[in-house]
Amino acid sequence: MERISPIATAENESIWGATVELPRSRRINSDLDCDVCVVGGGISGLTSAYLLAKEGQRVVLLDDGPLASGMTHVTTAHLSNVIDDRFVNMLSWHGESNTRLATESHASAIDFIERVSRELHVDCDFERLDAYLFAAPDHNDVDLHDEFDAALLAGVDVEWESRAPLTLHDTGPCLRFPRQARFHPFKYLDGMVRSFKRAGGKVFTNTHADKVTGGERAAVEIGEHRVQANAVIVATNSPINDMFALHTKQAPYMTYVVALRIPRGSIEDALYWDTLDAYHYVRLQPLDHSHDLLIVGGEDHKSGQATDTEERHQRLIDWASKRFPIGVVEFTWGGQCMETIDGLAFIGRNPLDADNVYVATGDSGMGITHGTIAGMLLSDLILGRENPWETLYSPSRKTLRAVSEFAKENLNVANQYLDWITPGEVKSTDEIEPGEGAILRRGMTKVAVCRDDDGKLTEVSAVCPHLGCIVHWNGAERSWDCPCHGSRFHADGEVINGPANINLAPSSKE
Template sequence: MATSSLPIFPKILGNESAEVCVIGAGIAGLTTAYLLARLGISVIVLDDGPILSGETERTTAHLTYALDDRYFELERLHGEKGARLAAESHSAAIDAIEEIITTENILCDFERLDGYLFTPPGESPQILERELIAAHRAGLSAVERVSRVPIPSFDTGPALRFPRQAQFHPLKYLAALAQAFLKYKGRIYTETHVTAVEGGEPARIETQGGHIVSAGAVVVATNTPVNDRMLIHTKQAAYRTYVIGATIPRGSIPKGLYWDTPDPYHYVRLQSSEQSDLLIIGGEDHKTGQADDGQARYLRLEEWARARFPMIESIAYRWSGQVMEPVDGLAFIGRNPLDKKNVYIVTGDSGNGMTHGTIAGILISDLIAGRENAWAELYDPARKTLGAVKDFAQENLNVAAQYVEKITAGRGQDPAAILPGTGTVFRHGLRKDALCRDEDGRLYEFSAVCPHLGCIVAWNTMEQTWDCPCHGSRFDKDGTVLNGPAISNLAH
């Protein structure tokens, strides 16, 4: 479904107040807002784009409890109880989506299907044995070993089958959820950029137009928090991931969710239309702002796909998006650490943002309504996961290395040499400038210093954006901030 067919909401035009203000109208924000409104709580949602214009628009929408990190790894990081709660909460999230679809009568192509995890050629299937045992210990007793994935065109060898996964059309689902939210007297304002968030009684949310929303609590669901300068951004890293959509003859591959085990891994599923099936294949992830070879990554994805699915007719779609990878495998959902008690965040939702976003809706609405929730400790943004110390150190050393760029020389020499569709960072004495030229030949010039914490942005040719290699802020070629944690534009 094209974004143009999504419902349109007004800009905020004056000061407002509500019991809860949710910032961000992606799956996390809209689910939280809807579940709160269903409890009779008055809620305002603010978003600086149209609704669903963030990463939710780019998702491949596998609804799964077979998470990005293996259950044996989650058990090492969070203990047996933690792995069990992770399995329980992601299964419950899929059930919650199904319940909402039934309650609100939503037509969004939701269907239950199996998921399959397999190893690439040459890799020992031992990892699957470990995973099977850990999944059973986590309470997923229906997970089973099968001799191969049921795709006729390639023999994966042994695989694990995860029953009762699901898929749906995320934009159809969430557009209907937004409408249902209105029915519970919710208010949505779009094209409304939030410039400041302050907890307290009441919480105070300031918008670019100078309007103030006062609220009893605020939920920052901006994918990566725009209100938290530092702490949470040391515990997660932004990665770019790539997707192709290939047409195949109808019925040539059974419906299912398919994943292999390397890091980064490939993720595959099917979307049917009346004429043909679309095979959606993703992977080739890299740290945001640390590679500019998107074209090569699309080609590698296509090569990987054609080798396994010879029935591919043509590549109809290509797109990429950003995922926030937490150092310990699970999202950060709950009270914002070191902040006032009525400020909540949801972030670090990895490639499982559909379920993590739904868990956020359930958990945050429970916290705000003062109800017990057994998942609160597991997802607490203030948690310290001892087993993740190595990953934490590696990610932060990587960030530190990006600051070296700040003092090394700029790469470009002559602005006239910047071709349409390209960008480069120039050094002018101590200053670093980001220069790019659009396809019509117009030159844009900004400071290359990211307004979040001062890293130097890098050009992304495929997206025509400036991406920050430190914590994933992204800016349009005209300097407008597209992704947090930066809350303001590149400086002129």
């Protein structure tokens, strides 16, 4: 069988990036003045920028990579109003009417994507389909009965089925949720960026925002340049303008994906999830005239707290092979989700900041719909319109009923500081193989050392510039990941993902 020819083949490449190249832009090279400056060109930033430009606002969009090169690049793009954190938990944290509001907001986001792709004449493989939630073998289906009752209370359409339509495995009774969807996010965003530019929007890529300030005129500083605006949206996935307030209410989790060739028509085109904590999530994506890709995700762990990426990908393949008639592996990738303590994103005015700095973060594994909700909600707030979701998603909310989740995640963070007193992972750089990285103790501090494929060593400080945790090597993406609040850095220490917004420092040689 012939392999597809991706535009780019790289480690950790997704089907989206391999098949669609988003429009390129240049780096900013002058000061600018606008109505709204959006920092971050993933689904949240792009949707916000598109909607505001459509309403006549002068919008400048900045991204420090190519467009959508963050977590939108590595999503699996299930579109669902079935909340990841389970309806039973949502009802206990938010009560019935707010849980209903949340599910309605995700359903509206799916409707929005369907409508916009039609209006922009974008063929983005959008399909409405059923989703199946089935019990993992070592879980009994009591969870499913509770979840069924909770879903009804949350106002979600749900039915019992005798089994999920998996070809090689009888799941037993499962829940079916109609009118869910899937799409190709890069085909969709391609149409959105082009429309944004036609409406006068300006895009600058390879443009790293160093600092964001609110006030009468908000400003974004980029090296020697400055963009002034009436409002700024920080849509950097993990906010770069907030040191503390939001980061104690969300936690970074790595999740892994394999995409396998499967004959067209061999399974029902649907979304599939099991009931594990680090649950499996599955969907199809059209590949060629006779095959689809079976996209299988799962194997989550707290960022920076596991390094066995290859084993995790292999376990996903093994799991899929027992349930679906899979063929060759076409892609493997992974990425990071920001899990909030109460299952909902933080979208709105940034706490502790002036009123004209807005933020969108805390995807909770539903960041494509949450990012779309961010576009709708933030454009309303900036244009002075009421929006029924404002309080629900407020970044300043305190969900007292999620206090045990808050304590659990912050205790985990506190434990990471013990890394300061442990020995290094290796005693000498000789122990580091090509393509690998490890932490070395040097006197009172720790150094992050990696060796490239040609044997060249690179050393940087292992101390995360956000709040001082020790970073860990991520072999799949060849990055340094912080286990505390999700900052990530390239092998040479250059920052990829907030909350840290500066690079790892040079290593001390003492």
